[in-house]
Amino acid sequence: MEVPILKQGHYLIASIQSALTDADLSQLREALIERVGRFRARGVIVDVTALDVMDSFAVRTLRDIAHMARLRGAETVIVGIQPEVAFAMVQLGLTLKGVSTALDLEEGLAFLNIQTQLRIDRGPGRLDRG
Amino acid sequence: MATKGKDAQSPLPDPQAQTESTAALLRELVAHLRQNRTQLREEWARRITRAQLLTAMTEEEIFAEATSVYDNYVEALETGTFEALQAYARNLSERIIPRGVETHEVVGIVLLLRDVLARSLFGKYHEDFDKLNRILDAYEPAANRIANTVAVGFVQERERIIRQQQEAIRELSTPVLQVRERLLILPIIGVIDPQRARQLTEQLLRAIRTNRAKVVVIDITGVAAMDSNVANHLVQTVEASRLLGATVIVTGLSPEIAQTLVTIGVDLSEMATVGDLQGGIEEAERLLGYKVLPLEELTPKA
Numbered sequence: 001m002e003v004p005i006l007k008q009g010h011y012l013i014a015s016i017q018s019a020l021t022d023a024d025l026s027q028l029r030e031a032l033i034e035r036v037g038r039f040r041a042r043g044v045i046v047d048v049t050a051l052d053v054m055d056s057f058a059v060r061t062l063r064d065i066a067h068m069a070r071l072r073g074a075e076t077v078i079v080g081i082q083p084e085v086a087f088a089m090v091q092l093g094l095t096l097k098g099v100s101t102a103l104d105l106e107e108g109l110a111f112l113n114i115q116t117q118l119r120i121d122r123g124p125g126r127l128d129r130g
Numbered sequence: 131m132a133t134k135g136k137d138a139q140s141p142l143p144d145p146q147a148q149t150e151s152t153a154a155l156l157r158e159l160v161a162h163l164r165q166n167r168t169q170l171r172e173e174w175a176r177r178i179t180r181a182q183l184l185t186a187m188t189e190e191e192i193f194a195e196a197t198s199v200y201d202n203y204v205e206a207l208e209t210g211t212f213e214a215l216q217a218y219a220r221n222l223s224e225r226i227i228p229r230g231v232e233t234h235e236v237v238g239i240v241l242l243l244r245d246v247l248a249r250s251l252f253g254k255y256h257e258d259f260d261k262l263n264r265i266l267d268a269y270e271p272a273a274n275r276i277a278n279t280v281a282v283g284f285v286q287e288r289e290r291i292i293r294q295q296q297e298a299i300r301e302l303s304t305p306v307l308q309v310r311e312r313l314l315i316l317p318i319i320g321v322i323d324p325q326r327a328r329q330l331t332e333q334l335l336r337a338i339r340t341n342r343a344k345v346v347v348i349d350i351t352g353v354a355a356m357d358s359n360v361a362n363h364l365v366q367t368v369e370a371s372r373l374l375g376a377t378v379i380v381t382g383l384s385p386e387i388a389q390t391l392v393t394i395g396v397d398l399s400e401m402a403t404v405g406d407l408q409g410g411i412e413e414a415e416r417l418l419g420y421k422v423l424p425l426e427e428l429t430p431k432a
Contacts, residue, residue: 079375083335086373087328090366095373102375103342111375 003028005035011043011112012036012074013105017050025061032065036074043112044069047105049080059094066099075115077101079108155268160208162254163247171200174239174246181242183235187226195222196239203243207272212279219283227288236284240277247273304330306337312344313414314376315407319352327363331370338376345414346371349407351382361396368401377417378402381410 001024006013012035014028032044046062048054066076077100081089089095100115102108163170175196178184184192198218206215223236251269255262304326307315316334338346348367353360368378379402383391391398404410415422 078373081373083332083339083370083374086335086370087331089373090369095369101373103339103344107342107344107375 003031005031007035007039007041010041010116011045011109012039012041013045013047015047015050015105019051019053020058022057025058029061029065029068033068033072036069036072041074042116044074044076045105045108045112046076046078047080047108048078048085049082049104052082052085054081054085054089054094056092056094059089059096063096063099075100075112077108077111080104151264152268155265156207156210156272159251159265159269160204162251163204163207166250167200167204170246170250171196173250174200174243177242177246178239181238183238183242184226184231186229186231195226199239200243203276206276206279207269210272212275215276216279216283219280220287223284223287227284227291233281233284233288237277237281240280244273244277304333306334308341308343309411310415310418310420312342312418313347313411314338314341314343314345315347315349315411317349317352317407320354322353322356322360322363324359324363327360327367331363331367334367335370335374338371338374343376345417346376346378347407347410347414348378348380349382349410350380350387351384351407353387356387356390358394358396361391361394361398365396365398365401379404379410379413381405381407 001018001020003014003016003020003024005028006015012032014032016028020028032046035041036044044065046065048062051058062078066078069076078096079102081101100111102111171193175189175193178192178196179189184195187195199222202215202218206212226236248266248269251262251265255265299320304316304318307317309315314334314337316330318330322330334346334348337343348364350356350364364380368380371378381404383403383405402413404413412422
């Protein structure tokens, strides 16, 4: 199933609606990175609220998206990880190191607003939160 | 023993007849116990006092309990069913456990009753050794089963209470409190075992989502000791909270715990730590953009 990617101002929002196969995830990664360039996006939000399972491939793909988007000039934030999923992830050692996270879409937008504001104030290269 | 040898030589009675005769013997036994109720009960209560059992209870209480235990005992012998006795044992345990009665006392008094009754049987049938033997054959299995039932009932009741209290302690000991909009504190007190650590993490994660918390202060002043397992649980809790978008500050690490953690080499580099709870809350407020000022500094100076 393809994940819809919405453009909202300077940000791209990918809202995952159902469980994804590995191929879907790879496809999402390609689409997002391509669109970061096309729309000159400054931020990417991946909403995983609907996911009740997160395996190592999904975590790796999300991390790759964050790192690749940063290389292309956009900050990424993963939002909506469920408490149970978070607990299972740390138990499996899948901790999304170096990737920003926020409680939900609203928080993610607020976080990106601060981050991109900082970027304008201070210039790139000092954004890493983790 | 000698009689047993004799029994082995004589042809065995068929099981049906044997059950019948056991029943008849038990009936005779029960009649005897009913007849001598007062005397045997007193003898028993006397021996309980002499053996210094049930010291938590007064003499009148012991006598009252002894009476009902005695009646239940005889009834169980008579009917051969143990449900009523089981219920009574549970009820009794419920009443006496809070008084501080120990397991050995309960087992002790039931065994004393068994001995008192056996003595009285010896007294009654000492002239007819064969009859005594058969009476004891009928009495002993039943008496043992009664002792067993009462002891098991007591221990089960005790375990139930322990479980209930553990549950209550767990519930009580992990409160997640909101001190300010989007700021939670989680004071941990006592021992952290894997089960509690898991429950704690789950509770915290749920609270983060319901309160939309951005910063959590975990205070471990009340944690006496920490090993690598507990430390890893703590790291996991911090990581899981971060996945929900909340920053965790750990406060109140005692010098001993700090030393232990460094010695066993737990990697706490991912964890923000502040000396005490006050410092932790101040740091959290800074992260949230609050600043606490005395009122006089807010009022414009003339």
